[in-house]
Amino acid sequence: MLDLFNKEGIKSLKAKIAQLEEENAKLCVQLGKREEKAKRTVATKQDVDRELNEALNKISTLQNEIQILKEETSTELKFRLSETISQNRFEEMIFLLGGIHSKLSTLITIYQAKDETTLDNANDIVKLIDSSSLHQIEKIGSTTGKIVFYDTSRIINLVIIPIFPLLRSEIFLKTQFELERLRKNLEYEKILILNSHAGETLIGIAYNDSFIEHEVVRSSVMGKHKQGGWSQKRFQALVEEDIKHHADKVRTQLEQMIQKNTDVQFIIAGGDGKLIKMITEGYNYPVIIKSMDAISKGNVDQLLREAMSVRCYWI
DSSP: OHHHHHHHHHHHHHHHHHHHHHHHHHHHHHHHHHHHHHHHHHHHHHHHHHHHHHHHHHHHHHHHHHHHHHHHTSSSOOOSEEEEEOHHHHHHHHHHHHTOOOSSSOEEEEEEOTTOOSOOTTSTTGGGSOHHHHHHHHHSOOSSOEEEEEETTSSOEEEEEOSSOOOSOEEEEESSOOOHHHHHHTOOSEEEEEEEETTEEEEEEEETTEEEEEEEEEOOOOOOOOSSSSOHHHHHHHHHHHHHHHHHHHHHHHHHHHHHOTTEEEEEEEEOHHHHHHHHTTOOSOEEEOOOOOOOTTOHHHHHHHHTOEEEEEO
């Protein structure tokens, strides 16, 4: 009888074990599905966050461009044409300007330094410019100065915003436009390119029209406040914390890049103005602000072309 009971007990235990193993197998399958779902959810959230940041960066860039266009199409500024052109096109423009000659000295070239806001109206050459054109020239905003090519016969009336700052002013009246300083303005050693957006920032060293090194720094930054949950104030504090963390992360990489390239001359920066200040704080390089598109896969060279582009106004 004892053996019979032991056999029955063992049989019952084996059946219980089989049942538990079957339940365990089912739970393992369920757990695996949940883990896979969780992984997909995290990946999806990361993709959504990245796409959201790219969209917000694009909106920021477009808003800057819209603001520029609004200013240029205001009642005070009626240009025949205003355009941002690539360096290759600009070099072709310089070639064409160099081929212009007049029989008499009717071609005015003005180099206006970056810190000057108005032309010297007492200058006899400036007096040759009609008041309407002079008004438009002075209304064009620039942090690097202005270069004016003006024909008193009113055939050519062009204002160029140079890439790099003009440190002194000069005025010429000749049978040709004075282009030497403009050509020299295009020359540079090393420059630092900084395209800063919350969560995604590019830093790079450019030389001879190409990057000799660059890096894209990415980090998680909250994109949008939703109703419920955190208050707007609390949410904003978390966003600011994320942005500061991102700026610190960029500065760490920037410091290493600067240490290897001590001969940097300028910083050309675009993107979020507040973030630019946070990243460049403590550096003494002149900072030139340009409109740059947000970073996306494969557009690093395009970003450099935008940084080295030139703004032209035909008035």
